[in-house]
Amino acid sequence: MSLLKQNKIIVLILSVLIVMTVILLSFALKKDETVAKFNGEAISKDELYSEMVKQYGAATVDKIIGDKIVAAEAKKQKVNVKDTELNKEVDKLKASYGGEEAFNQALKSNNTSLALLKQDLKNYLTIKQLLEPEIKISDEELKTYFDANKDSFAQAEQIKASHILVADEKTANEVKQKLNDGGDFAKLAKEYSTDDSSKDLGGELGYFSKGTMVSEFEDVAFGLAVDQVSKPVKTEYGYHIIKVEAKKKAKEANYNESKAEIKATLFNQKIGSEYTTWLENKKKSYDIENTLEEV
Structure with missing residues (x-):
């Protein structure tokens, strides 16, 4: 997927989660309350807060300000x-991970949630x-992009x-005998497949080209x-x-058929740098006070 790169989405979400964690700790713990000990020496809430602000604070506050702008x-x-x-883009992400199970595992391993992911995706689509x-x-x-990436726009022979x-x-x-006797393939897959x-x-495996599956499987399937x-x-x-x-036959790269895809790719490449410039210009129109910069 070429919206936000998946890792970038996760990084942004994690940065928000870190700040949320710090805020929750601030409310939950009293001043100078101990959060850990090292060789009997206390590590206080204030020490934790200061360290997290030093590492993540500036970038996260900048992101929050950017999101508010x-x-x-968007309202204007x-x-x-x-x-x-939004749901369409989430479905694309799930497909890029190889299915809902792998996608949910990626969310879990990054200590985030679908709700936070959707929040960041919605912000990006708004941008x-x-x-x-x-x-x-x-x-x-x-x-120029087509000529440099022509191989990627050609379509190899594919089967579904x-x-x-x-x-x-x-x-x-x-199982094969049940199929020969008129059994339903999909139902038998649900019943027997490991x-x-x-x-x-x-x-269902979807469409794939040669080189995707193990050779014994492909030799028969194709x-x-x-x-x-x-x-x-x-x-x-x-x-x-x-x-x-x-089945889909192999096709040579075609510029006219690829223009929409290329335009979307170049747009997503440009949006990062353009957003930075746009945001800096928009900041001039708002009353912004960032006390963290004074720390």
Whole structure:
């Protein structure tokens, strides 16, 4: 995904969480109250607060001020990010992580939540709408980018496939026989497959090109006709029964067909630097007092 890079989103969210933690500690602890000890020596709340402010305070306060300016400008210009648009971007993020389970694990491992992620995404999408009229991309820039990245715009042959993965050959043959007898592939995948990332989707793997899956799987899958189901295929993961749902032929890179994608990519590349300039200009229009700068 080329909105905010995922890591950047996580960093921004974590910076807010750090400040929230400091604020909560400030309310929860009395002045000079001990939060930890080292060799019997107390580490006080004030020491913790000072250290966290030194490390994260300036950047986080700048972000909060920036967010408030964005909200004020959005109100002035009647810019509004709809929930449908926000949810669409969240779905893209989930897909980029390989599914909802992996996405939720990423949130958990970064000690954040979907609500905070949505908050940051909404802010970013608002920034995009505010800056869009000010970012210009020429035809020359589009063509230069296309020529430099032509391979990425070509489409290799792809197939859309589903599979049922089981641990042993005996079970694979049982499932294959049920399919031969008219059994529903998706239902059998939900019942038998050990692939947790696809079983609840009826075994769907989506579209993929050669080089994506292990060779034993691909050699069989790319040789199947649409709607054809394979015999059990052994790989290091177990035994697969593969069904091809659809195929896409290889296509050469086409500039006209790629222009919209290139424009979106260049826009997202430019928005970072343009936002910094835009924000500094907008700060002149607001009464801002940052006492942290005086510390």
